[in-house]
Amino acid sequence: MEFNHADLFEGVADAIGDRVALVCGDRRLTYAELDAEANRLAHHLRGAGVGPGQHVAVQLYNGIEYAVAILAAFKIRAVSINVNYRYVESELRYVLSDSDSVALVYDAEFDERVAATVPDVPKLRHLIAVNGPSAVAGAVPYEEALAAQPATRGFPARSGDDTYIIYTGGTTGMPKGVMWSMENLLFGFWNPTFPRPGKPRDVVDLAVNSGPMIMMPIAPLMHGAAQMATFISWWMGATVVYTRKFDAGEVWRTIEREKVNSVTITGDAMAIPMVEELERPGSSYDVSSLFAYVSTGAILTGTVRERLERALPNAMIMDRFGSTESGSTAAAVAGSTPEKGLRFAPDVENVTVLDDALKVVEPGSGVIGQVARSGWIASGYYNDPEKTARTFPVVDGKRWLLTGDIATVEEDGSISVYGRGSQAINTGGEKVFPEEIEAVLKGHPAVYDAVVTGIPDERWGSRVAAVVQPQPGRVPSPADLDAHCRKELSGYKVPRTYAFVTEMKRSPAGKADYRWAKKIAEEA
Incomplete structure (x- = not known):
């Protein structure tokens, strides 16, 4: 077993196979059942000529098939590529071409866009359609792809250096593929409330001994935060719950039905409609199971946090600081809000602020610089060596990530963040x-x-x-x-x-x- 997401998932599935791993709508799969379905899809992809290091794009809403597609790619040492399901034809053409994807797993709802795009992406040679018939020539129905394949494994040995790519951005420029080694990704996004594993078996033991929890990433899986929340949950042996699309009422009904313990969202855009649904006259949801409400990828404003605290008095409302390139690095200091000033306390090593000369800012000096991290960070940007060199400079033999967040270090070691420099x-x-x-x-x-x-x-x-x-x-x-x-x-x-x-x-x-x-x- 290596520090590889496929290896670790298989180890967890072998150890707690009867525990429910994934729920979406009416479908529930145990760890063993999810592993078997991913094995079938992995064998199909390999039979279609997808090999180690090649890229499998996934254009789906949240669902069991999304998780299966990611695991299947990793099992054969291929790389999953997240595709924004809102993309129009030109954007879809860009990301499929930029990522050099050779296969695409897509929702039949996107048939028209896929049909118009595929002829312009010469490397894309295999299509798998999910949730209904597809009119795109050569597309294989998902059920058919699974039907003829064995549920057993029999895959080549993997490595902690295998690649994981998350496409991110698009708000100020075209999306970019952030590359990680799987070992660095595991540690970069490790849950800081648990001891860091010294060997791969420690991850399996943590899942076995953590006890069943119900965790719900609410953001779409085409966003790295939801993928990371899913794997973090599995390393805890938890049951992961999805809703296909974001609808505040459906989210609360699912939390009530599944007795969800912890949810992750991305900032006000999700928190506002969720808290409004709780505040709506006549609404009544049993949220007694919920003890953690965590925002990652976007910070909650103070007014929204206050409303959440009133609506969810028994839940901890938390903000996590990090990025696709840096991993999860810090927690918001109590009382910190964008209105009053954001302050974060790093809870991993090698997080600091570097000044314009790329020197470490002294605590309490008032010098402004960029939040930076070294150690377990991304490898760079796919197909963009220039941006990689700018963002990941080497200083005195040490490789850093410059996050672009403008900040200073306070006397107590906390980091005050003013905003994103590019904005x-x-x-x-x-x-x-x-x-x-x-x-x-x-x-x-x-x-x-x-x-x-x-x-x-x-x-x-x-x-x-x-x-x-x-x-x-x-x-x-x-x-x-x-x-x-x-x-x-x-x-x-x-x-x-x-x-x-x-x-x-x-x-x-x-x-x-x-x-x-x-x-x-x-x-x-």
């Missing part, structure tokens, strides 16, 4: 971070969602602009929002332009689309 707005020489202003705007009772961006300004170079989605039935005026912001923000941070929209454009994982917001703000 910062330079207005008249002052640097403004959108996250702070977005949090303040979302504290206005008439605002449902907000995204802040910079647009050209003849005098100041850039001006702060806000795209705002009002609460249903509410119409805040720019003057109302201006007065609200001036109570919490310095004048130069207050938006000068407002654009009101009926629906905010975000990724399925809740990340803001800043390119879209900039266009909307410029038009306003």
